[in-house]
Amino acid sequence: MTKEEVYKLATVENPIINDNGNRIEFANGDMYAKQSITNLYRKVKVYF
Secondary structure (H helix, E strand, C coil): CCHHHHHCCCCCCCCEEEECCCEEEECCCCEEEECCCCCCEEEECCCC
16 A cells, blocks of 8 residues: 555544654554555554
8 A cells, every 4th residue: 555545544533643654553553564675555463
């Protein structure tokens, strides 16, 4: 997904809370990380 496509997933109930260039994090815990080879974002699992 491109950065614009990831931004379209944001809603009032689930806003983007962090975007530091290579990672976009949503309020519900979903996280999209940028792949270095393709420069596209994919959903990743985050283990705490």
